[in-house]
Amino acid sequence: MFFIQAIITIWQREVIRYLRDKIRIISTLFQPIMFLFIFGMGLQETLAGGNFSMDFIQFMYPGIIAINVMGVAFFSTISTVWDREFGFLKEILVAPVSRTAIVLGKVLGATTVAVLQALILLIIAPFISVNLSFIIVLKLFFSMALLAFSISCLSLLIASLMTTMESFGLLMQVLIFPMFFLSGAFFPLKNVPLWMTVLSKINPLTYGVDAFRQIILGPQVSAEVINSVALHSVSTNTLFLIIFSFIMVTIAVLTFDRNS
Numbered sequence: 001m002f003f004i005q006a007i008i009t010i011w012q013r014e015v016i017r018y019l020r021d022k023i024r025i026i027s028t029l030f031q032p033i034m035f036l037f038i039f040g041m042g043l044q045e046t047l048a049g050g051n052f053s054m055d056f057i058q059f060m061y062p063g064i065i066a067i068n069v070m071g072v073a074f075f076s077t078i079s080t081v082w083d084r085e086f087g088f089l090k091e092i093l094v095a096p097v098s099r100t101a102i103v104l105g106k107v108l109g110a111t112t113v114a115v116l117q118a119l120i121l122l123i124i125a126p127f128i129s130v131n132l133s134f135i136i137v138l139k140l141f142f143s144m145a146l147l148a149f150s151i152s153c154l155s156l157l158i159a160s161l162m163t164t165m166e167s168f169g170l171l172m173q174v175l176i177f178p179m180f181f182l183s184g185a186f187f188p189l190k191n192v193p194l195w196m197t198v199l200s201k202i203n204p205l206t207y208g209v210d211a212f213r214q215i216i217l218g219p220q221v222s223a224e225v226i227n228s229v230a231l232h233s234v235s236t237n238t239l240f241l242i243i244f245s246f247i248m249v250t251i252a253v254l255t256f257d258r259n260s
């Protein structure tokens with residue numbers, strides 16, 4: 001019971017911190033909207049003459065949601081580095097609280113923040129002619145939570161190794177952009193060089209984008225079109241993210257225990 005209460009307390013702290021930071025909420029919404037409408041509209045006419053088989057903005061939309069989930073999940077765990085620098089983490093560690101509870105509380109807090117932020121982006125759907133039923137939103141919510149949890153575990157693992165916010169932020173930038181462009185959010189990964197295929201297969205964001213795209217656009221386009229851009233089945237994407245999350249959270253607990 002105390003274990004669960006510790007998780008809830010740490011989770012609550014992370015969520016309250018997010019809700020109180022209005023600038024953070026607005027700024028993390030601006031980037032995906034900018035990508036979708038500026039980058040998407042800029043390339044839409046260019047790709048219209050090719051054999052792209054679907055509206056480019058609709059194609060990008062699931063990827064933009066996945067990128068937003070990843071970005072928010074990554075930077076939500078920066079509080080771990082902040083807490084270490086200002087001594088709050090040390091206060092938690094001297095309390096009779098399991099390290100696993102601390103890790104799960106922070107990861108679940110980052111997951112909740114990332115999912116809440118991504119759900120706001122669903123408001124855009126009617127403006128780009130994407131129809132979202134209750135069932136689609138429900139499936140999407142589960143996939144969002146799974147992707148956010150896996151990225152949060154990876155991010156917390158990295159944060160547990162960092163001693164300053166500057167080093168954490170720099171490493172995040174080094175990781176985030178390759179994950180962006182190797183996820184299939186901006187272009188299909190069916191006919192790309194072998195090295196890109198290999199890197200995309202170990203990128204968790206790839207599986208999130210692929211699942212989101214099939215869930216959102218599956219009812220919108222023909223099976224032939226969705227199969228032309230899909231990499232794996234939704235169940236395969238889900239299984240990968242579950243396994244990845246389990247591995248990352250296990251390593252994060254062990255690393256957090258050793259370095260905190």
